[in-house]
Amino acid sequence: MLDVSKAKKELQHILDAREYRAYYDESKSIFETWWEDAKKWIADQLSSLFPSFEPSGSASSFLLIGLIVIMIALLALTVFLMARNMKRNRILRHKNPLQTIKELNWSFQRHLMEAKEQEVIGNYKTATRHLFLALLLYFHEKEWLEARMWKTNWDYYDELGKVNSEWAQQFSKLASIFDEVTYGEREINQNEYIQFHNEAMYWLLETADGFEGQGGRQTC
Template sequence: MLNEEQAREELTDILNGREYKAYEEKPNTIFEQWWEDLKAWFNEFLNNIFPDIEITKDHSGSVLFFVVVVTIVLLLLLVTLLVRKRNRNRAIHKNMPLQSIDELKWTYEMHLAEANKLEATNKYKKATRHMFLALLLYFHEKEWLIARIWKTNWEYYDELKQVKGNWAQQFYELALLFDEATYGEKVVKEQEYRTYKKNVLKLIQDGQDLEKNKQ
C-alpha cells in the first residue's frame, strides 16, 4: 500500500513538473499556428454569416479544409487551361506565314528576288519561305485572298477555295512544305527546293496568263 501511494505521489510530481509542463505546452510550429489562426478567423466568419447556427471550431476547420482543397483544384484547373491556351496560341502563331508588317509591305516580286539571293548562297530553307510568301502576296494582289499578319495558311486555303478551288489543293501542298521548312526541323535540299520553286512560279505564271486571256 505504501508503495502504491509513493508511486502515485511520484507520478503526480512528474506530471506537475516543469519538464512535463514544458513538453505539454510546447508551442505550435508556424504552420500549425497559421492554421489555428485561420480556423479561428473562418469560424468567426461562418458565425457572422449564420448567426442562428452554432458552428464549432472543429466543424469550421473541416469546412475550411474542404474549401482549401477545392480552391487548390480550381487553381490547378485554371493553370492547366491557361497553359493549353498559350500552347494553342503558339501553334496558331506558327502557322502564320507573315510574321511582321514589313513582310506584308513587300511585293511578290521582292520576295522572289530575295528567294533568288538566298538560293545563290544555298540557303534553300529560307529561300523556300520567300517563295511561298511571293505566291501568297501574288494571290493577295489578284484579290483571290486577303493577306493579314494574323491569318494562318489554313484561313488562306479556305479563302482561295471560294474563288480558285482548282488551285486551292496546290496551295495546300505548298503550304505544308512551307510549314515544315520554316517551323520544323526539315532540311530542304537543292532538288526539293527547285521543284518547289517550279511549282510556285507555274502558279504565278498561270495567274498571269489567265489575266492576259481576259483582256
Template sequence: MMKEEKAREELKEILSRNEYQVYYEDKRNTLQVLWDDVKAWLADMLAKFFPSLEATSSVAGNILIVIISVAIAILAIIFIFFAVRYRQRRTIGKQQPFQSPNELEWSYQQHLKHALKQEELSDFSLSTRHLFLALLLYFHEKSWLEAKIWKTNWEYYEELRSAKKDSADLFFNFALLFDRATYGKQQIQKEEYSLYRDKALKWLEGENEDV
C-alpha cells in the first residue's frame, strides 16, 4: 500500500514538471486569443438573436471576416476620398487665378465677352480661363468673396463656402478645370467646357443669385 502511494506521489511530481505542463499551456498569441474571444462573443450574440441559426465558431468566424472586410473597404473609400480632396486642394491652392493687375481691372462683362469670342474660335482652354475670371469678378461684385491678385482659388473657395455654401462645390470643380486650362497647359474639350459654361452663364445673367 505504501509503495502504491509513493508511486502516485512520484508520478504526480513528474507530471508537475515544466516539460509535462507545457503541453497544457495556451500556446496562442494575443491576436489569436482576441480573435477566438471575439468569435465566441459573436457566436453567443447570433445564438441569442437567431436561435434557429447554428451559431458555431466557424460560422461566427466567417461572419466576422465579412464584417472586417466591409469595414476595411469603407475605410479605404474614405481614405481615397480625403486623399483625392487633399490633392485637389493642393492643386487649386498653389496658383493665383489673376496673372496680372489688368485682368483684375477688367469687368466681369469684359471677361465674359472675351470668353464667348474664344468659344467661337473653338479655343475652349482660353474661353474657360476668361469665363472663370468673369465668374470670380461677378462673385466679387456680389460681395460673396473679395478678389485680390495675390489670392489663390482655394482662398476664394473658402470665402465662397462661407457666403454661398451651395455654390462652393461647383466653383471648386470649375477651379480644377481652370487650373488644367491655365497651368496644366491642357486643351480643354468642348464637352468639358460646356458643362460649366451653361451654369456660369446663369450666374452671370442673374438667374442663379439664390442658388
C-alpha cells in the first residue's frame, strides 16, 4: 500500500523547493531586468547620437561598466579635492604668518631685501616667507588690512575681501602656498618660487620699482 504520510512529505519538499527556486529566480530577474534596461538605454542613446552605429549587447555592457567606473573615479576625485580644500582652510584659519615682533616691525621693503638675500643663496622656503610678509605689510601700509601678530591668514582674507573680493581670492592662493611651504611638508623649487615671486611682486610694483630695477623680478 502507498504510504500516504511519506507521499505528503515528499510533495511538501517538492513544493518548498519550487517556492525557494521561484523566489531566487525572481530576485535574480530583478537585477537582470535592471541590467538589460540599462544596456538598452545606452544602446538607444548611442543610436540617437550615431544612427549608423548598432551596438551589440556586449558593447552596451562594456559601456555601462565604463560609465560606472568613471562615476566612481569622479566621486573619489571630488572627495579628495574637498578633503584637501578643508585641510587648507584649517591651516589658513589657525596659523599666524607674523610670528615675532621683529617681523611685524620690519617694513615691507626690509622683508623684500631679506627675501632677495635668501633667494640668492637658494633658500627659497625662507625667501617665500619674507616675500609673503612683505606683501602682507604692504597691504597694511595701504590700509587694506591691519597686520597683527594674533591674526591668521583667514582674518586677512576676510579684511581684504571687504575692500576687493577679487584681491582676496588672489591673496588666498598665495596664502595657501605660503602655508604649505611654511607649515607643511612642501618643498618649493626654483621654478615654483619664481612663479610665487612674480605673482607677489605684481602687487608691489607701484612702490617697489627700485627693488625691481635691481633685478628682483626674475633673478633666480
